[in-house]
Every structure is written in structure tokens, then in C-alpha cells.
Amino acid sequence: MATPIDPEAERNEILRHYRRLLRTAKPFLQGNDAKLIKKAFNTSLEAHKEMRRKSGEPYILHPLAVAQIVVEEIGLGTTGIVAALLHDVVEDTPWEVADVEREFGKKVARIVDGLTKISGVFEYGTSEQAENFRKMLFTLSEDVRVILIKLADRLHNMRTLDSMPRHKQLKIASETIYLYAPLAHRLGLYAIKSELEDLYLKYTDTEIYKELVNKVRQSRSARNRFIKEFVTPIDDELQVQGFDYEIKGRPKSIYSILKKMRKQNIGFEEVYDLFAIRIILDVPYEQEKAACWQVYSIVTDFYQPNPDRLRDWVSTPKANGYESLHTTVMSRAGQWVEVQIRSRRMDDIAEKGYAAHWKYKDTVTSPAESSLEAWINKVREMLETNNSSALEFMDEFRQNLFVKEVYAFTPKGKLVILPDKSTALDFAFEIHSQIGLQCLGAKVNQKLEPLSYQLRNGDQVEILTSQKQRPTEEWLNYVITSKARGRIREYLRDDKRTKAEDGRYLVEKRLELLGVEFSPDNVNRLLAHFNVYNPQDFYYRLAIGQIDGREIKESLFDPNTEPPKMPSMLEPKAFDHEVQKIRGVNANMLVIGEQTEKFDYTIAPCCNPIPGDDVFGFETENGIVIHRTSCPKGVDLMSNYGNRIVRAKWTDQLELAFLAGLRIKGSDRVGLVNDVTRIISNSLKVNMRSITIDSNDGMFEGQIMVFVNDTDHLNKLIQRLSKVNGVLQVERFAS
Numbered sequence: 001m002a003t004p005i006d007p008e009a010e011r012n013e014i015l016r017h018y019r020r021l022l023r024t025a026k027p028f029l030q031g032n033d034a035k036l037i038k039k040a041f042n043t044s045l046e047a048h049k050e051m052r053r054k055s056g057e058p059y060i061l062h063p064l065a066v067a068q069i070v071v072e073e074i075g076l077g078t079t080g081i082v083a084a085l086l087h088d089v090v091e092d093t094p095w096e097v098a099d100v101e102r103e104f105g106k107k108v109a110r111i112v113d114g115l116t117k118i119s120g121v122f123e124y125g126t127s128e129q130a131e132n133f134r135k136m137l138f139t140l141s142e143d144v145r146v147i148l149i150k151l152a153d154r155l156h157n158m159r160t161l162d163s164m165p166r167h168k169q170l171k172i173a174s175e176t177i178y179l180y181a182p183l184a185h186r187l188g189l190y191a192i193k194s195e196l197e198d199l200y201l202k203y204t205d206t207e208i209y210k211e212l213v214n215k216v217r218q219s220r221s222a223r224n225r226f227i228k229e230f231v232t233p234i235d236d237e238l239q240v241q242g243f244d245y246e247i248k249g250r251p252k253s254i255y256s257i258l259k260k261m262r263k264q265n266i267g268f269e270e271v272y273d274l275f276a277i278r279i280i281l282d283v284p285y286e287q288e289k290a291a292c293w294q295v296y297s298i299v300t301d302f303y304q305p306n307p308d309r310l311r312d313w314v315s316t317p318k319a320n321g322y323e324s325l326h327t328t329v330m331s332r333a334g335q336w337v338e339v340q341i342r343s344r345r346m347d348d349i350a351e352k353g354y355a356a357h358w359k360y361k362d363t364v365t366s367p368a369e370s371s372l373e374a375w376i377n378k379v380r381e382m383l384e385t386n387n388s389s390a391l392e393f394m395d396e397f398r399q400n401l402f403v404k405e406v407y408a409f410t411p412k413g414k415l416v417i418l419p420d421k422s423t424a425l426d427f428a429f430e431i432h433s434q435i436g437l438q439c440l441g442a443k444v445n446q447k448l449e450p451l452s453y454q455l456r457n458g459d460q461v462e463i464l465t466s467q468k469q470r471p472t473e474e475w476l477n478y479v480i481t482s483k484a485r486g487r488i489r490e491y492l493r494d495d496k497r498t499k500a501e502d503g504r505y506l507v508e509k510r511l512e513l514l515g516v517e518f519s520p521d522n523v524n525r526l527l528a529h530f531n532v533y534n535p536q537d538f539y540y541r542l543a544i545g546q547i548d549g550r551e552i553k554e555s556l557f558d559p560n561t562e563p564p565k566m567p568s569m570l571e572p573k574a575f576d577h578e579v580q581k582i583r584g585v586n587a588n589m590l591v592i593g594e595q596t597e598k599f600d601y602t603i604a605p606c607c608n609p610i611p612g613d614d615v616f617g618f619e620t621e622n623g624i625v626i627h628r629t630s631c632p633k634g635v636d637l638m639s640n641y642g643n644r645i646v647r648a649k650w651t652d653q654l655e656l657a658f659l660a661g662l663r664i665k666g667s668d669r670v671g672l673v674n675d676v677t678r679i680i681s682n683s684l685k686v687n688m689r690s691i692t693i694d695s696n697d698g699m700f701e702g703q704i705m706v707f708v709n710d711t712d713h714l715n716k717l718i719q720r721l722s723k724v725n726g727v728l729q730v731e732r733f734a735s
Contacts, residue, residue: 174638197255503539612711
């Protein structure tokens with residue numbers, strides 16, 4: 001039975017949250033601000049009064065929590081608080097944007113409009129999330145607070161995701177890792193980015209998340225002891241030299257620990273930088289750089305630095321505004337430790353990102369701020385030049401979100417910052433679209449390089465052009481920036497259109513010569529004969545010589561012959577069912593959807609889920625495809641097409657075999673392969689499909705493909721293989 005609601009207790013709870021918000025905002029409130037916040041609170045309270053969240057609590061607690069994050073964790077002012085309190089009124093209540101503008105002014109109305117989802121029906125194959133994201137970004141280019149409030153909204157949703165049904169948890173968590181965590185990173189909100197990543201892991205890979213949280217917790221006291229010993233000599237010297245400072249140990253996020261373990265293929269115990277030491281200096285702006293290097297000198301007097309791990313973002317800040325000096329040094333306990341040195345202003349910007357720039361706007365204009373402005377100008381440019389679908393746009397936008405950068409120079413020494421893995425062709429388009437379109441190649445550090453040359457930090461690049469050069473389809477494989485991709489696509493589209501017109505003219509002339517009417521029926525006969533899907537494509541291929549116009553003969557238009565069947569784009573999909581038969585997957589094995597109806601389904605080859613894995617179903621035109629919830633491709637699907645996600649779980653197993661991959665490492669010895677194969681085939685009734693083992697300098701690494709019944713069966717096999725003499729590591733991988 002549901003707990004009865006106590007209206008008085010609820011009212012007090014709401015007021016407690018509201019008063020906390022006012023207390024946090026108080027230091028910067030001026031004139032009429034408190035009254036405006038009160039008016040926004042009362043408006044939101046009234047508008048949402050009948051609504052409750054999935055957890056059962058009054059809905060108003062959500063806008064209050066978002067406003068609290070906006071002021072406390074992001075550092076926005078009154079306009080941000082008011083917009084956060086009202087962010088859901090247009091979407092969920094009878095209020096309209098015009099009402100918000102009348103009561104709270106244009107700025108707030110524009111932000112609320114940017115945060116309101118597009119309503120209406122979306123065509124199959126389009127993405128509601130992508131359309132809404134594009135709408136939100138249109139407002140970003142006018143007012144960055146739209147995105148900052150959206151991030152606060154998303155953070156609160158992730159913190160309260162427990163009360164949502166499983167398929168919603170997966171959809172929201174995937175959207176978060178796909179878009180919002182990289183976006184928080186791009187805007188320099190590191191604390192929020194890390195928390196979003198950790199919460200994503202909590203809901204998609206719960207077992208691993210819990211295991212790592214426990215390991216981090218267990219190692220806490222030893223870690224604190226280590227930090228204390230490590231910082232003591234630095235602490236003493238900083239005091240002697242009269243610095244005003246703070247030192248803190250910052251643990252690495254769970255998500256980044258796991259990422260490192262997977263990337264380097266190591267266990268938790270081998271992740272050396274589980275934490276970083278941060279030294280924050282209280283110094284005037286003009287002394288920051290010198291002070292950071294002075295402290296670096298003190299740290300390296302006591303501890304030996306790793307020369308390959310020095311990162312100077314004080315002289316050249318990251319494009320998202322991040323400024324800091326990082327070094328990795330060897331402690332006396334034989335462990336590498338990352339030390340971050342920065343000023344209080346830099347730390348504020350690292351924690352609160354874009355919003356912190358406003359705090360310092362009147363006193364300083366740092367290089368970090370101008371690089372952030374440049375990024376927002378890039379987003380604006382992307383929005384103006386992009387005429388692709390919302391999904392393509394989102395893909396392009398994401399590619400340009402990831403903050404790793406490469407720094408290159410023009411022949412005159414001008415710095416050009418591009419995303420990591422950018423090429424000489426990206427560089428050309430960054431200089432000017434026209435230079436990009438006519439780019440022949442590049443001279444990098446005086447040496448001739450092709451268009452596809454990947455830039456490295458410090459490269460000096462001179463672009464070579466020719467009036468005769470023309471972009472080709474292949475160019476899209478050489479670029480990663482959205483500016484370059486957009487310009488190349490635009491050129492190819494225009495070029496294709498022009499050539500298709502030439503092709504159409506050729507067809508008209510050829511039919512005239514044959515005395516055949518240029519009619520839709522006759523064009524369809526041509527398409528069917530040449531096996532082409534649409535007229536535009538046919539005309540284009542004719543113009544570029546892929547189709548020989550001399551093959552258009554009178555006999556094709558004989559009214560007494562049955563016209564050939566038009567090609568279908570859907571027919572190849574029929575082989576899916578054959579694959580299903582070969583894999584031996586029984587359609588009764590998965591229970592899908594709330595009412596546990598049984599569907600035909602296929603197993604996704606990208607992650608090969610097996611019974612016992614946490615899975616979800618994805619609706620396609622040909623039925624349902626089953627993915628593991630931790631599948632990298634699954635993240636894209638859940639982010640872009642949340643409405644096509646179907647809840648899925650395994651029912652009781654029949655004795656069926658599923659393909660799974662194992663990676664095995666260890667020290668090489670005679671007879672090892674024999675022992676491994678004997679365990680697989682004899683002791684567990686597992687069939688092996690393939691085994692490859694390479695040995696090098698006394699170590700071996702191998703991959704084994706086996707057929708198992710479920711995750712229990714696989715885990716037993718992993719345990720037994722781990723006990724084989726010489727085997728150091730056995731793990732599953734997505735085959």
C-alpha cells in the first residue's frame with residue numbers, strides 16, 4: 001500500500017530546498033534579484049502543482065534542484081536561476097513562451113524556449129533526440145546558458161535515475177555518455193563531466209561499477225597516508241618560500257579508472273595514477289605563470305619527473321579554456337604520481353568551466369576565454385552551413401566535441417588548433433574554404449606530404465593549391481573536422497546536381513534520336529534495365545561515364561515486352577533469417593517488452609550477447625536486434641533512437657550454443673596450447689571454433705572463439721583457464 005502523503009511535510013520540504021537556493025545565491029544578488037527568483041519559484045510551483053516525479057515526490061523539487069546545481073556547481077547568476085526554475089513550464093504545463101517573455105523578459109524566454117523539446121510526430125528513421133539537440137544548439141550560439149542549464153537538468157536526472165524503469169535508465173544513461181558528458185568536458189565542467197560518466201557506468205555496467213567503487217573505498221586509507229607523506233616536503237618548502245596555497249588529493253573517477261584498465265589491458269592494482277595531487281596558488285593574474293613554474297621547480301627538486309608526461313596548458317590553454325601545469329613524478333615508494341599546479345582562477349575555470357569566465361571577465365581576458373569564444377563561433381558556423389539531417393549533424397558535432405587537440409602553425413607562425421587526428425586537408429579548410437577546395441597537398445616542416453597526412457603538435461604547414469584541383473568523394477575519408485566535411489559535401493552535392501542535369505540532357509537527346517518519348521514510364525524502364533534506384537543517380541552515372549549511353553537502345557522500349565522489375569533496396573535483408581538459423585538461436589529464448597510477448601529477433605554481431613548478459617532490444621524494419629547494454633554501438637542507438645529501444649531479458653535457457661570470444665595472456669611454455677584446448681573440449685563440453693596464439697620473447701597472447709550456453713558457463717571456463725600453469729590473464733571480448 002502506498003504511503004499517505006502529508007501535505008504539510010511536503011510544503012516544508014519544498015521551502016527547505018527554496019531557502020537553501022536563496023542562501024547559496026545571496027552573495028551575488030543585487031537590487032530586485034531576490035524578488036525575481038521568488039516570482040519564478042511561485043510561478044513554477046503553481047504551474048507544476050498537480051505533477052509528481054516517478055519517485056512520487058512533488059515535481060517542483062526537480063526545477064529547484066536544477067537551479068541549485070546551476071548556482072552552486074556551475075556558478076550562474078540570477079538569469080540562470082530564473083530560467084532553471086522555469087525550464088519545464090512550457091514543455092509540461094499550459095504556459096507558453098510568450099507568457100514567460102511577458103512575465104520574465106526576452107532573455108529568460110529565449111533560454112526556456114531553447115530548453116523546450118520539439119513536439120510533434122517524427123518520421124521513422126529520423127531521431128527525435130537529434131532534432132531536439134540541434135534546436136538547443138541553435139540557442140547556444142546566442143546564449144551559452146541554455147546548455148549549462150541543460151547539463152544541470154541532465155545531472156539531476158542522472159542522480160535520480162533509480163526511480164525510472166530499466167529501458168528508460170538505459171536510454172537516458174546512453175544519451176548522457178554520447179552527448180552530455182563530452183559537452184560538459186568541452187565547456188570545461190570537469191566535475192560534472194566525471195560525475196555524469198560515473199553515473200552512466202552505474203546504470204549500464206552495474207557489477208563492474210560496484211566492484212571498482214569498493215576497491216577505491218578499500219584503498220582510501222592507504223591512499224590518504226601515501227598522499228600525506230608525499231606532500232610533506234613540498235608543503236614545508238612552499239611555506240618557507242611564502243606561498244599562499246592549498247594542496248588537495250583528487251581521486252580519479254571510476255569511469256576513467258575503468259577506461260584506463262581496458263585501454264592498457266591492466267588490473268585495478270596496476271593503475272598507478274588512481275589520484276592526482278593538486279596545488280592551488282592564490283596569486284595575482286599577472287604572476288600566475290611564473291608562480292606555477294616556480295612550484296614545478298620545487299616539486300621536481302624533491303621528486304624525479306617523467307619528461308614524457310609534462311603538460312603545459314598554462315602557456316597554451318586547451319580550447320575549452322582549461323589552464324594548468326601537469327607533471328608526473330616518481331614518489332619514494334616507487335609509484336608515479338600526477339601533480340597539477342594552477343592558480344585559484346585556473347582552478348575555478350577547471351571546475352566551473354565557461355561560467356567562471358564571466359566572474360573574471362572584468363579583470364582579465366585570458367587566452368582560455370578567447371579559445372572558448374572561438375569554439376562557440378565554430379558551433380555557430382556549423383549550424384549555419386550544415387544542411388544535412390539532424391543525425392548527421394549530431395555525428396559531426398560529437399566528432400568536434402572531444403577535446404584532445406593538435407597544435408600546428410602556418411608558415412608565418414600563426415597558431416591553428418584542430419581536433420586530434422586532423423589532417424593537412426582539415427588544416428587547409430580551417431585556413432579558408434577556398435584553399436581547402438583547391439588543396440593539392442602540403443609542405444609539412446619543409447617536406448611534401450599528401451592530403452591525408454595526420455598533423456602532429458608543432459608541425460608548420462604550408463598548403464599547396466591548384467586552380468584545377470577538384471574535391472572527390474574520397475576526400476571525406478581524409479578529414480575529421482565538421483567545417484571540412486560540410487564544405488566537401490556541399491561541393492559534391494552541387495557537382496552531382498550539375499552533372500545529373502548534363503546526364504538528363506544526354507538521355508533526352510538519345511531518346512529523341514531513337515524517336516522514343518521522354519516519359520516517366522520510359523525513364524523507369526531505363527532505371528530497371530541499368531539496376532539504378534532513382535533518376536538523379538542514373539543521370540549522374542551516365543554523365544561521369546559509369547553507364548554507357550550507347551546501351552540505351554530502341555528494344556528497351558518495346559511496348560509488347562514486360563518492363564523489367566524495379567530494384568528494391570529492402571530485399572538483401574532476407575538473409576537475416578538465414579543467419580538466425582545458422583546461429584541456432586531460438587525465437588522463444590528472449591522475453592521482450594512489458595507484456596513479455598515473444599518476438600523474432602537477431603543477435604547483434606558487434607557485441608555477441610549471450611544468455612546472462614544484460615541486454616536491450618532495438619526495433620528495426622526487419623524485427624528486433626539484441627545488443628549488450630555495454631555495447632559501444634548500443635550507446636549510439638539508445639542516444640539517437642530512444643523510442644525504438646525495447647526492454648529485453650533472457651528466459652530459462654535451452655541447451656543452445658552462443659559464440660563468445662576470450663583473450664588469453666601468459667608466459668609461454670611447451671604444451672600450453674595443449675592444456676588450454678584440453679580444458680575447453682573435455683572438462684566443460686564447450687565447442688571451440690578457432691584459436692590463434694602468438695608468442696614473443698617468452699610471453700604469449702591468444703584469442704579463442706568458443707560456443708557456450710550462457711554467462712555462467714563462460715565464467716566457469718574463464719576460472720578453469722586462469723588456473724592453467726603459465727596463464728596470467730583471461731578475459732572476454734566482444735567478438
